[in-house]
């Protein structure tokens with residue numbers, strides 16, 4: 001990131017800042033208003049207080065009129081109370097808006113990720129860009145969030161400058177009596193020298209703090225990489241799914257700790273410590289000493305003018321406060337501009353992520369009969385998914401390479417799904433079965449060839465309509481830590497009877513009876529401490545029920561019974577026809593005996609369909625791949641039977 005930062009010019013930084021204002025302005029306009037008002041009040045309140053205090057002090061050392069003094073003290077007290085209360089209210093408003101906006105910014109990324117072309121999710125570039133955003137946010141709130149705070153702070157700094165100028169004008173305008181020997185203080189050169197010192201110290205102090213920031217900037221690449229390692233190994237050690245492996249293979253000691261120890265960054269005497277204690281500390285120290293020198297110079301000048309009789313002693317506090325405010329405002333404004341430029345590199349990365357083009361799901365052709373019928377209200381609507389007889393899908397000479405891969409995962413696949421029929425897809429590991437399903441669901445588009453729905457290229461259809469044609473249990477399906485019923489229905493407002501029916505068909509009814517809150521029982525404990533843990537097989541049954549509830553014309557089951565016990569597996573197979581009804585079913589399994597009930601079996605080998613037909617036909621071809629796999633499996637079972645039969 002530091003190399004990026006070097007390349008970003010100030011004009012470009014303003015461009016990225018402008019873009020972020022546009023995004024944030026529509027996302028959380030109230031945060032801009034509350035943030036700016038809060039920072040301005042923060043800058044203005046001390047100036048008001050110092051001005052009133054100066055009036056009181058001047059009165060004390062001059063006329064000492066009790067009525068005026070009383071009035072001034074009351075004004076001071078009331079205004080302090082009102083301003084403090086106003087600032088507290090503004091802070092409350094700003095904090096609230098910040099929390100809302102922070103969620104909004106996260107939502108921007110979530111929406112982008114969810115709406116993204118599936119193939120992009122797999123891409124290394126997307127992964128890197130997104131991790132960079134998360135890391136910079138975790139590390140220092142860099143990116144969109146910083147751009148909001150920076151804007152508000154700059155407004156506050158401007159207010160400090162304006163206030164400082166306003167309160168210090170009379171310092172330069174008021175003349176000392178010429179006969180006291182201090183007449184030279186009225187000389188315009190004196191004003192020029194004082195302003196020159198102010199300007200020089202401001203600029204030099206800015207340069208010092210910029211150098212100090214530069215030290216962190218230089219280390220930022222390493223810091224983020226270390227953060228990434230730390231987060232990765234740190235999270236790994238706390239993941240429940242890894243707990244067993246970590247213990248059995250002592251991975252904490254052998255993998256996590258050595259990696260974390262190798263990271264020099266956060267250790268005593270490491271890169272970060274050296275950066276803070278070394279040049280960065282020195283630059284910051286120099287900047288602070290210069291500020292002190294400036295304050296000293298201002299005190300001297302102001303006191304001399306007061307001594308010479310240009311104004312009352314009370315005004316000393318006002319002028320010192322005003323000049324300090326002016327100096328702080330100027331330095332911090334310059335610093336903020338520098339930080340804005342620094343942050344531009346993170347904004348650039350953020351927009352590189354948000355601008356990743358989504359090309360895949362551009363089709364607009366509607367598919368009749370594909371309304372979402374999962375809600376309770378949706379059930380029974382005339383626009384439910386029509387019978388599968390209306391949908392025929394054909395692969396026409398489809399070949400496919402994963403993005404960035406040189407090898408074809410599928411080669412010249414040509415086939416059509418016969419309506420209402422069951423198709424089994426079998427093959428060795430890595431032969432292309434899951435890839436075939438991913439293309440069918442349009443997670444990816446073919447590299448060559450076409451997939452057609454009712455004779456039309458599927459790219460032309462509206463994706464939301466197209467995906468409603470499928471119910472899929474993926475090999476690596478995931479359930480939500482939400483109530484069981486919502487997991488099955490995929491919506492909050494669902495038809496409870498239908499969910500129960502689907503769970504029963506999937507063989508989950510006995511477990512459902514034991515669920516403390518029935519369909520309302522939370523799965524896992526992430527969101528509810530009373531949530532229940534389900535076994536791998538039970539989770540698979542819930543995933544099958546989810547498939548049934550969706551009631552789509554195509555049902556795809558990728559290794560649907562891999563985690564089921566033999567009884568549950570047998571139940572699913574014996575009820576398979578009832579479960580699937582008249583839908584088109586695609587079934588991937590390594591257990592060839594379970595494919596026998598299918599009308600057609602497609603045998604994949606190295607991305608090609610090398611055989612197709614019914615079990616009887618395929619098994620009869622003794623030189624074919626299917627027969628080879630079948631014999632290997634049958635052998636295993638026969639051996640087993642021989643071994644265990646006597647028992």
Ligand SMILES: Nc1ncnc2c1ncn2[C@@H]1O[C@H](COP(=O)(O)OP(=O)(O)OP(=O)(O)O)[C@@H](O)[C@H]1O
Pocket residue numbers: 122402403405409427428429430431432433434435436
């Ligand atoms: N995201 C990916 N990027 C690159 N290559 C991939 C990706 N996913 C799979 N592959 C490759 O594509 C080929 C086919 O994989 P696929 O997952 O379709 O096989 P499969 O037949 O389903 O295997 P299994 O029986 O083990 O589930 C494999 O060589 C695999 O390494």
